[in-house]
Amino acid sequence: MKQTVHPPEHRSVRLRNGAAHAAPPPARTTERRRPVSPQWAAWAFLTPVTLYLALFYAYPLYRNLDLSLRNYTVRSFVQGDAPFTGLENYRKVFDDPTFAPALLHTVVFTGVCLAFQYAIGLALAVFFNQHFRLSATLRALFLVPWLLPLIVSASTWSWMLNSDSGIVNAALHALGLDPVNWLTSPSWSLTSVIIANIWIGVPFNLVVLYSGLQSIPSGLYEAAALDGAGAWRRFWSITFPLLRPVSAITLLLGLVYTLKVFDIIWIMTKGGPADASTTFATWSYQLGFGNLLPAFGPGAAVGNLLVVAALAFGLLYMRVQRKQAYS
């Protein structure tokens, strides 16, 4: 951008400066900044976004890191004199009996949700790409889970899955099956929140993958059809490979969204019973806010582990992208 635009800019500004009175007011203000130096203009454009990033992203991150490296009690939290303890909070978190189950649940929750959300989203996207009648209406209806406030959908799920008065158990009963303690049994609660989260995440995958499908030229399909490729073959040889960049960003965004899912789990099970559906996100909240006596340090430490995990996958994505760009 810098190299190509600037030389002509200089000239035009000098020419017009004399006639500045005639120029309309908005044009004048933008032009006046330019003559000094191209560097200044660049900085002027950069400052708002840098300030914004520093204030709303870098500072909170720094604070969270600081919080996780000090031994905060309620007293030192208020007075601001918490002693620096290095990695003590992290050690505490790693030694906690909740750590292993929380890690496992986070991995299972994220992995299973991603796989199902992506597979169902892709299937629906291909389905809606057929342009049949009502396909637009139906597609719009599929967006509902995404538009509902999480508190509404999570509460509805928790009501439907209630052991005694839930509609799901009523349906099972009508089919002659035994009721399942969806939210209150340690072996089912994680499954229940996963199901709810898949339902919420499908529309996002559907929308992104559907728009990805639009950019695949239809000529390819026609050519393939002429060559005698069946529907299955066309999907695996055209749709899937050409959708790869879109799939990658969908999965990355999905991963980040899913890693930090908190509301659904908290509303449905509070991470329980007995930590059976605790993930890092709910554990972090539980430590920091779920108790009358908050443990800010360990809570922040768990939060930072999540940040690192998301960052790691972000970097992995970049690497893959770069490899693809060069090849």
Added chain:
Amino acid sequence: MHSTSRRRLAAVALSTVLAAAGTACSSGSGSTDTKGADSGTYTIWDPYPQFAKGSAWVKLLDACGSKAGVKVKRTGFDTSDLANKTLLAAQQGNSPDVLIVDNPVVSTLAEAGVLTTTDENKLDTSTVDPNLLAAGQSDGKTHGTPIGANTLALYYNKKVLKEAGVDVASIKDWKSLTTALEKTKKAGKKGITFSAIGTEEGSFQFLPWFWGSGAALTDLDSPAAVSALSLWKGWLDKGYAPNSVLNNTQTTSWQEFASGDYAFAENGTWQLAAAKKAGFDYGVLPIPATGGGNAAAPTGGEFVTVPVQSDTGRYATTSKLTACLTSNTNLYDTDTTLSYVAPTEEVRNKQVAADPALGPWVDAVKAAKGRTSDDLGTKYPKISEQMWKAVQSALSGSKSPKDALTSAQAAVK
């Protein structure tokens, strides 16, 4: 080239930020400006978001303000939010002038150095019952005064009990209560509902049984404690209590009872108004102890406290405000609106005279015990967390009551 690098940057920024947003416990910047520009405005925080502008409670606050010659700015918070909000505000140096807060939080805030003692804030606690005041006391100092008290008891549905052939007078201890539940189940009705959720609410509801067994909070895995948890576990196993208690808040548990199918519900004073609207004949029974007599139930209800200010000159006006809020007439009005039992004998007598249905609750409050009493103070939150975890483990079947309480006791140490 440009577009890829930009996208790369965006991807990293996005992933970092999204994850951070989910977790950031830090730096809740003090956007809730508590002081306002002029010092003639006094701020009050309370945990009663259900009262909007124009409600009797807010009108009372305004009236107390104008009596003291200042303007009152009131904010109602969700009760589970209030402790953290207060800590953050204190960190930023803009604590409210008056804070009304749930009683087990008082000792935590006092430990944090956020609250003034009654020596400094001139709150008059002389007429308050000692068992209620104890929740606000630590290290021999008092940090506030209760605005009202509530506690737990058993509501029962007279119609269901009649159909099951249960005489309420026969319920004297755990054994007779369990027999009554058995009879209701046989009659095709549902037994009892309560809240065993994995939060402070779950501990609050378990405590009457815990204390009723003779157990102490300092010894979570005593045989008495195991017997209390086994009682609940037995009810669930035999179907006397629904499995949904594991996820019930006290509100959802009340809704189950209000459906009219349940014989008993463990719930609080504050449901009294709802009970009158439930549309069936109900009664109230103190929670029995294991071998007869009444179990001590935990006290609920809020304390009026005065947070520390850098400008100590504000205390004079603040004490006028708190004196107004806790005056006998105002206590009466407030406790009637909240459906609480008053903390002083005089106001209580007036309440019972006006509404005899409060009688059993007054007795229950007199026998009640603060959760942070016995000088537990800030140890209570840790004990409580382990206790509700143990309750959840045992009731969900992932551990036996004994194992669950043993690991709870080990985690407290």
